[in-house]
Amino acid sequence: MLWLRRGVLAQLPSSPFASPLSRLRRLLSAAAPAISPSTGFAVEEYLVSTCGLTRAQAVKASPKLSHLRSPAKPDAVLAFLAGLGLSGADVAALVAKDPQFLCAKVEKTLTPVVVGLSGLGLSRPDIALVVPLAAHKFRQKAMVSKLQYYLRIFGSLDTFLRVMKFANVLSCSVERVIKPNVAYLLECGLGDCDIAKLCISRPRMIASNPEHVQAMVACAENIGVPRGSGMFRQALQSVAFLGEEEITITVAYLKSTFRWTDAEVGMAVSKFPPVLRRSKKSLQRTFEFLISEVGLESAYIAHRPVLLGLSLEGRLRPRYYAVKFLKENGLLKCDPSYYTVFKESDMTFKKKFIHPHKEAAPHLEKDYDAACKGEVPTDFRFT
Structure with missing residues (x-):
């Protein structure tokens, strides 16, 4: 990690990160603004010319950096990010999302986090993928232990990154939210692999209030899929964040459009829960094709509802x-x-x-x- 520790000296001419920082600035097509003794550090201009923010983004972000009197600390952070391999676009997105990242202490905060993540087996390119999604959480040393837990639950960094794009699990309390949800899902018969797949399809579920997760489980059972069954994960995915009224409307639609009895609807939903999330237009087009062109009977489809889920x-x-x-x-x-x-x-x-x-x-x-x-x-x- 010698290259990383030298990064904190990026603002010095002899720093090995001087070159990456120069490349980053050339990429953003500008040089850092000068420091004026009379007006102080021109933060807004720095954000536009050096960090690549739009003028509107810079105006919004600059008040959070108004205390800065020189570009020394931001320069060190930019050099650090360039050393990790972040592109100019990634840096601009990160700074727009978390302007105070430019105030992070490279040696005391950022470097230990990177060292810790490297200890988990993450490569420098891996860490570069984590930084923009983690944003302000990357400035906290607890980031390492949290990510260690998620890697164990999700099974891979790729799955973690996919979940993070839709649900910032790093901002959730692991002890009060995540662990209780995982423990409950395990009690319901899901394995670690099932939970990982569930998180990919419904990222917000793992970060939901535990009471809400319990309500989703109850809803899955109410449509005829018992916990512990092979179809339970699909049932949970299908009813997640659907209200009781939405499910009732879909069931009524299936009965009226497909001429199914209550028993046939119940059988179809329990055998193929994703039918609850299919659009009415898609369901009707598929059903009409199977009836009119293929010549199948409505009852035949009710016993084989997976047909309604095929393209x-x-x-x-x-x-x-x-x-x-x-x-x-x-x-x-x-x-x-x-x-x-x-x-x-x-x-x-x-x-x-x-x-x-x-x-x-x-x-x-x-x-x-x-x-x-x-x-x-x-x-x-x-x-």
């Missing part, structure tokens, strides 16, 4: 047209189950329905691939 343009239509083509040209010995046709992975579908007919229908795979990309041909071809 109409990217999967259902292309596969239906491919199978229809094979049937019309006598290439299938028997009618396949459309549930199987639609549910199979792309590789398995091709292995069963495309590859065996390469000689008879050499263009079929090309046409099918084009259809999956939205380029639905007017007709599948033999030659």
Whole structure:
């Protein structure tokens, strides 16, 4: 970490960070403003010319830095950030978000944090990704222990960064909020991997009031998915932050539009909870296609609701047209189950329905691939 500790001397001509700082300033197309003995340090101009903020951002940020009398401390911080590898755009975004970052003590605060994160196995590029998202929390030494905990829960830095983009978990109390939520979810039968996936899809859940998380669990159980079941994580993802009224409206829509009974709606929702979050337009288009073109019965779909979650343009239509083509040209010995046709992975579908007919229908795979990309041909071809 010798390179890092030398960074605190970046404002001196002999500093090894003098070059990164110069590059940063050239990147921002300006030099630092001069210090005037009569007017003091021109903070607003410094933020624009050296840090890359817009004039509006600088006007908003400058009052928080009005106590500065020289660029010495901000220069040291900018050199430190340049040494970590932050781009000019990253620096500008960070300063706009947390102007007081420019007042951080490099040697007493920032360097120990970086040393601590390095001890967790993070590389310099990793740390450069954390800084803009952590912002003011990066100026606190508790940052290291918090991140250590999250890396254990989320399993990787990548997952942590994805969660941080939507929920600033570093600002939450680990003891009062995060740990109680994690402990409760574990009690509900979710594993660490399940919790990590849950946090990716619903980042704010882990940082919610524990009482709210308990209410979400109760809601998942109320739609017919018991805790501990294989579908419970999906149920929790589906009902998270949905109000009881929203769920009631969706259930009523399913009954009226699909002509499902209460029992069929309950079965569909419990088997495929994500149906609660599908848009009405998407549900109706998919349902109409399955009924009108494919010829499926409404009750058949209720027993296999996952069909409503598959892409109409990217999967259902292309596969239906491919199978229809094979049937019309006598290439299938028997009618396949459309549930199987639609549910199979792309590789398995091709292995069963495309590859065996390469000689008879050499263009079929090309046409099918084009259809999956939205380029639905007017007709599948033999030659």
